[in-house]
Structures are given as C-alpha cells and as structure tokens.
Amino acid sequence: MRLRIDLAYDGGGFYGWAVQPDIRTVQGEIEQALHRILRVDPNDASEPLRLVVAGRTDTGVHASHQVCHIDMSPDILERAVGHMKVPAVTALEHRLQRVLPDDITIHRISEAPVGFDARFSALERTYVYRIADRSSEVDPRLRGCVLHIDGDLDIEAMNLAAAQTIGLHDFGSFATPNPGGTTIREVKQADWARVPAQPLIAQPMAGKGYVVPTFESGLVCFTIVADAFARNMVRSLVNGCVQVGLDKRDLDWFKGKMAVPKREGSTGPIAPQGLTLEHVAYPADDQLAARAQAIRAKRTLP
CATH class of the missing domain: 3.30.70.660 (Pseudouridine synthase I, catalytic domain, C-terminal subdomain)
Known part of the structure; x- marks a missing residue:
C-alpha cells in the first residue's frame, strides 16, 4: 500500500532533503525513524522503505508543507500499532512524530489514493x-x-x-x-x-x-x-x-x-x-495517474 506523508521541517540543520551517507538529511532522518518503528532492517533489500518527495530541497532550505510518499506492505504497517488501539496509519503518525527530532514535524499520514505519486502527480x-x-x-x-x-x-x-x-x-x-x-x-x-x-x-x-x-x-x-x-x-x-x-x-x-x-x-x-x-x-483523485504519466515526459519549448 502507498502512504502519503505531509510534513514540515527547519532546513537549517540539514544538508538538504536527499539521503546521503554520513551526513544529516531530512530523508535520512525520516527513513531511519521508519525502520526503527517498523522493525525493518535497513539493509534488507526485500523490504525497502524509501521516501519519494514532491520536491527535493537544498541544504538550508525549509519546508512548511512538504509532501512525500512511501510504499509498504500492510503487514509491515501493522507493526506500528503495538498496544495502541488505533488504526495502523494513525499509530504510525503518532509514533513517527515522537521519534523524529524537533526540526521535523509530521502534519499527517494518510493512505494515498490510487495513482498518487508525490513527485509526478503534483500540479x-x-x-x-x-x-x-x-x-x-x-x-x-x-x-x-x-x-x-x-x-x-x-x-x-x-x-x-x-x-x-x-x-x-x-x-x-x-x-x-x-x-x-x-x-x-x-x-x-x-x-x-x-x-x-x-x-x-x-x-x-x-x-x-x-x-x-x-x-x-x-x-x-x-x-x-x-x-x-x-x-x-x-x-x-x-x-x-x-x-x-x-x-x-x-x-x-x-x-x-x-x-x-x-x-x-x-x-x-x-x-x-x-x-x-x-x-x-x-489534482482530483481521478486525475492523479494521468497527471503523473504526462509530467514524466521530457519538456521542450514550442
């Protein structure tokens, strides 16, 4: 299943969004937290937890409303529930916010509609x-x-x-x-x-x-x-x-x-x-897939 994550961050303490070895990035912090919460080995290629973002921000750039998505199996998502008596998506949102550092805030996590791609579906x-x-x-x-x-x-x-x-x-x-x-x-x-x-x-x-x-x-x-x-x-x-x-x-x-x-x-x-x-x-949910397909084409000037 695909989850949509809406979030914000103070970019001053990050070397940009994209994960890089041995330096602090927004993607790196969130993916590390997800592997910890869901008890997934980050070196296990059979269960990759990788974020796809609407727009990569550079070193020092902030976001008051960023959007990304992640794919995972329902079985892995259920690991977030533990002793909480809430739906798995809600449990993941609560746990992720508690684990992340203060310069990242999760606005919400929701199940993404069919065809949603955080990067390519964006208008x-x-x-x-x-x-x-x-x-x-x-x-x-x-x-x-x-x-x-x-x-x-x-x-x-x-x-x-x-x-x-x-x-x-x-x-x-x-x-x-x-x-x-x-x-x-x-x-x-x-x-x-x-x-x-x-x-x-x-x-x-x-x-x-x-x-x-x-x-x-x-x-x-x-x-x-x-x-x-x-x-x-x-x-x-x-x-x-x-x-x-x-x-x-x-x-x-x-x-x-x-x-x-x-x-x-x-x-x-x-x-x-x-x-x-x-x-x-x-766009509206029924236009997400079409938008993603159209935007993948390399643009040219008329």
Missing part, C-alpha cells in the same frame, strides 16, 4: 523567499528563515524582472539540469511584495500606545509558483531579482539572461535560509 509547487532589507526591522528571532540585506530594495524594479519569468521558458541561466533532464519549466506566478506592518491584535488594549505587529511585518517576500523547479532555480532567480533591486544590474541584463539560457557566475543561487517550500498542489 504545482509554491515557494516563498523572505528578505529583511534596510527598510525592515531586522528581528534576530527570524535569522534562520529570513535573509538580511544591507540595502534598500526597489520592489517595482524587481517585479519587472520577475514578470519576465512568467510562462514556459528555458531557465538554463538560473538552474542546473539533472542528468538527462531539462531546465524548461512553466512559471505561473512570480512577484515581490512588502508585507504590510499589520497589528497582531486588531484593537490595542485601552491606554496602550503600542500595537504588537505580525511576525512578518515589513519583510520583502518573493512568491513563485510553477509546475516544477530545476535545481537552484528559485534561489538563482531571487539573486537575479535582488541584483536588479539593488541597482547592481538593470532590467535589460535580466531579460538577456532569460533570452539566452546560459549559466554563469552572476546568476548563481542566493543564500538558502530565506527560502521555504510553502505548498504542493495536486
């Missing part, structure tokens, strides 16, 4: 990159998920750059293809905005002049939605936009990089800590 992914520029109040509590830039960002100029990315393009100037893959992607939304300085409490207490702001008040946020992302694509696009926003590069430079998809040093990725995977969207 789109949403990332947000958060920056505190000179016009923002730098909150040290947010240093792990917000990048501080000592300069004033021109949001209007950055939006003119971001608008160039909308649609189906080859993002070869801003991404690295996987072996045998492509950097062609379809971006559905890409925009910059400063979060308004909204109060956490709508009405201040009587006689009090100070209003507690929301945590993100004043931050500059880049929201991008695409069917999929190539390696380093979001952070490299952010870096390009920031260079325009700081007046280090002009809009024509950014347009040129979009027009000629050639990787070079000035379009490398920005620091990872400001980036968070916020959402993964899927």
Whole structure:
C-alpha cells in the first residue's frame, strides 16, 4: 500500500532533503525513524522503505508543507500499532512524530489514493523567499528563515524582472539540469511584495500606545509558483531579482539572461535560509495517474 506523508521541517540543520551517507538529511532522518518503528532492517533489500518527495530541497532550505510518499506492505504497517488501539496509519503518525527530532514535524499520514505519486502527480509547487532589507526591522528571532540585506530594495524594479519569468521558458541561466533532464519549466506566478506592518491584535488594549505587529511585518517576500523547479532555480532567480533591486544590474541584463539560457557566475543561487517550500498542489483523485504519466515526459519549448 502507498502512504502519503505531509510534513514540515527547519532546513537549517540539514544538508538538504536527499539521503546521503554520513551526513544529516531530512530523508535520512525520516527513513531511519521508519525502520526503527517498523522493525525493518535497513539493509534488507526485500523490504525497502524509501521516501519519494514532491520536491527535493537544498541544504538550508525549509519546508512548511512538504509532501512525500512511501510504499509498504500492510503487514509491515501493522507493526506500528503495538498496544495502541488505533488504526495502523494513525499509530504510525503518532509514533513517527515522537521519534523524529524537533526540526521535523509530521502534519499527517494518510493512505494515498490510487495513482498518487508525490513527485509526478503534483500540479504545482509554491515557494516563498523572505528578505529583511534596510527598510525592515531586522528581528534576530527570524535569522534562520529570513535573509538580511544591507540595502534598500526597489520592489517595482524587481517585479519587472520577475514578470519576465512568467510562462514556459528555458531557465538554463538560473538552474542546473539533472542528468538527462531539462531546465524548461512553466512559471505561473512570480512577484515581490512588502508585507504590510499589520497589528497582531486588531484593537490595542485601552491606554496602550503600542500595537504588537505580525511576525512578518515589513519583510520583502518573493512568491513563485510553477509546475516544477530545476535545481537552484528559485534561489538563482531571487539573486537575479535582488541584483536588479539593488541597482547592481538593470532590467535589460535580466531579460538577456532569460533570452539566452546560459549559466554563469552572476546568476548563481542566493543564500538558502530565506527560502521555504510553502505548498504542493495536486489534482482530483481521478486525475492523479494521468497527471503523473504526462509530467514524466521530457519538456521542450514550442
């Protein structure tokens, strides 16, 4: 049977999602916990417990809502129940959350519908990159998920750059293809905005002049939605936009990089800590298999 796992993690303590020998990764921590809970030998090739993720995140990148799936036999899943008087899936969710470290949270575990593939069935992914520029109040509590830039960002100029990315393009100037893959992607939304300085409490207490702001008040946020992302694509696009926003590069430079998809040093990725995977969207259950089949095809530009 196939299980869907919805989760979140603070990427600051991980060398990315994908399991690697002798270093700490999100996939490695979860798979290790699953083998322990379900009493499966990780070296037993006949009972592999391997996660398939919606989108691999790089070292230091966070996720507030990541999705992955795992296949296992019902007999193995039943091992999670033990003395708990709950369904096996519920038992696994409870036990996994208790075993995992504090920088990983399981939102839920559910039996996946027929045709579901966490990676290939996804319709789109949403990332947000958060920056505190000179016009923002730098909150040290947010240093792990917000990048501080000592300069004033021109949001209007950055939006003119971001608008160039909308649609189906080859993002070869801003991404690295996987072996045998492509950097062609379809971006559905890409925009910059400063979060308004909204109060956490709508009405201040009587006689009090100070209003507690929301945590993100004043931050500059880049929201991008695409069917999929190539390696380093979001952070490299952010870096390009920031260079325009700081007046280090002009809009024509950014347009040129979009027009000629050639990787070079000035379009490398920005620091990872400001980036968070916020959402993964899927079609209706009866369209999951068809979506997975269609997305496996290698894309080309018309």
